[in-house]
Amino acid sequence: MNYNKKTIMDVDVVGKKILLRCDFNVPQDKATGAITSDKRIVAALPTIRYLLERGAAVIACSHLGKPKGQWKESLTLAPVAERLSRLLGQEVIFAKDIVGEDAKSKAAALQGGQIMLLENLRFDPREEKNDPSFAKELASMAELYVSDAFGTVHRAHASTAGVAAFLPAVSGLLVARELEVMGGALDNPKRPFVAVLGGAKVSDKINVINNLLDKADTVIIGGGMAYTFAKAQGGSIGKSLCEDDKLDYARQMITKAQEKGVKLLLPTDTVAATEFAADAESLVVPTDAIPDDMEGLDIGPETVQLFCDAVRGAGTVVWNGPMGVFEFEKFAAGTRAMAQALADSGAVTIVGGGDSAAAVEQMGFADRITHISTGGGASLEFLEGKELPGVACLLDK
Ligand SMILES: Nc1ncnc2c1ncn2[C@@H]1O[C@H](COP(=O)(O)OP(=O)(O)O)[C@@H](O)[C@H]1O
Numbered sequence: 001m002n003y004n005k006k007t008i009m010d011v012d013v014v015g016k017k018i019l020l021r022c023d024f025n026v027p028q029d030k031a032t033g034a035i036t037s038d039k040r041i042v043a044a045l046p047t048i049r050y051l052l053e054r055g056a057a058v059i060a061c062s063h064l065g066k067p068k069g070q071w072k073e074s075l076t077l078a079p080v081a082e083r084l085s086r087l088l089g090q091e092v093i094f095a096k097d098i099v100g101e102d103a104k105s106k107a108a109a110l111q112g113g114q115i116m117l118l119e120n121l122r123f124d125p126r127e128e129k130n131d132p133s134f135a136k137e138l139a140s141m142a143e144l145y146v147s148d149a150f151g152t153v154h155r156a157h158a159s160t161a162g163v164a165a166f167l168p169a170v171s172g173l174l175v176a177r178e179l180e181v182m183g184g185a186l187d188n189p190k191r192p193f194v195a196v197l198g199g200a201k202v203s204d205k206i207n208v209i210n211n212l213l214d215k216a217d218t219v220i221i222g223g224g225m226a227y228t229f230a231k232a233q234g235g236s237i238g239k240s241l242c243e244d245d246k247l248d249y250a251r252q253m254i255t256k257a258q259e260k261g262v263k264l265l266l267p268t269d270t271v272a273a274t275e276f277a278a279d280a281e282s283l284v285v286p287t288d289a290i291p292d293d294m295e296g297l298d299i300g301p302e303t304v305q306l307f308c309d310a311v312r313g314a315g316t317v318v319w320n321g322p323m324g325v326f327e328f329e330k331f332a333a334g335t336r337a338m339a340q341a342l343a344d345s346g347a348v349t350i351v352g353g354g355d356s357a358a359a360v361e362q363m364g365f366a367d368r369i370t371h372i373s374t375g376g377g378a379s380l381e382f383l384e385g386k387e388l389p390g391v392a393c394l395l396d397k
């Protein structure tokens with residue numbers, strides 16, 4: 001794939017009206033909605049400052065969560081506008097809509113050196129469908145498109161790819177840096193090369209395993225991803241997360257790993273809970289014998305040992321997806337042990353993803369990780385060697 005793309009430093013931004021795609025999909029407290037890590041907002045600041053200092057008028061936009069094309073008050077970007085304003089030390093004008101009256105009039109009135117933020121792009125069903133009519137409306141507000149949403153460059157959506165058909169398109173400083181750092185670490189990785197997968201976006205990320213088995217020496221699967229594999233092997237997984245239409249695929253991956261001599265490590269024990277709650281009753285059970293009325297919320301102690309041993313001997317480790325529901329202290333032990341193992345490993349370590357990065361930061365290991373990427377799925381697809389639509393659409397150098 002060609003990563004030699006123009007950045008904001010290669011084009012004239014002075015006095016320009018700029019549509020800036022950011023990834024402000026920040027982790028939020030499950031109960032209160034409060035932003036629990038502003039890493040993705042902080043990561044966007046260098047590009048925003050670069051543009052504002054040069055007198056550009058910045059129309060920032062992002063998605064938040066998965067509202068599936070519906071207006072959902074709990075997923076408004078208003079708290080992000082507030083936090084961004086505090087971090088920047090200047091007003092962030094907030095539009096109550098995306099490409100409606102409010103956004104368009106505020107964008108038209110926006111002066112050089114000012115910044116505004118549109119409402120959640122995914123409130124409009126056309127965003128995820130990459131509908132050209134939506135891309136065109138977004139583009140109509142600006143003269144230049146800047147992609148700085150690294151966490152979302154693996155999505156071919158209207159604001160991440162479609163819009164480049166209507167405006168000259170370049171990358172921001174964050175996307176440029178992520179591609180450079182990850183490219184450097186992963187081009188010819190120090191071996192053994194270990195990939196660690198977990199988290200909750202199972203349907204999405206399970207598909208990367210096929211290509212990862214061609215690149216990695218060891219693939220470790222924990223978190224919500226593991227139970228599809230346990231069920232595929234005939235285990236009972238109770239109410240745990242599972243993608244039933246991926247059971248065949250999971251079996252194929254187990255066979256492929258055996259044929260290729262890649263170690264595929266799966267949890268042998270699980271911390272199962274009676275409900276998805278911070279104070280739920282829990283017990284450690286074999287991963288293939290979870291009681292019907294319980295769900296797996298963390299890897300068990302035996303698995304922690306197994307996984308951490310594999311990480312300790314690694315040359316390069318890429319990790320995306322927490323090992324358990326770390327937001328609840330009772331189910332954070334697996335994720336904490338994994339973070340500690342990466343920090344202690346002496347390997348080149350890359351942690352990607354909004355929640356994984358938040359976990360590593362909250363647990364105090366961030367300064368002992370080689371690179372914390374703002375993208376989880378994006379870093380995995382980069383690692384797979386897949387074309388990233390949000391990068392492919394940018395102007396070549
Ligand atoms: N066993 C599990 N069951 C349900 N959710 C889980 C489990 N393990 C981890 N999670 C959840 O996965 C979420 C993160 O998943 P994901 O979005 O894929 O990761 P990232 O944001 O790092 O890319 C966390 O909020 C965590 O609570």
Ligand SMILES: O=C(OP(=O)(O)O)[C@H](O)COP(=O)(O)O
Nearest residue numbers: 025151152353354375376377378
């Ligand atoms: O949080 C994100 O990805 P990640 O969970 O893989 O890090 C990005 O904002 C992409 O979000 P999406 O997976 O809802 O398209």
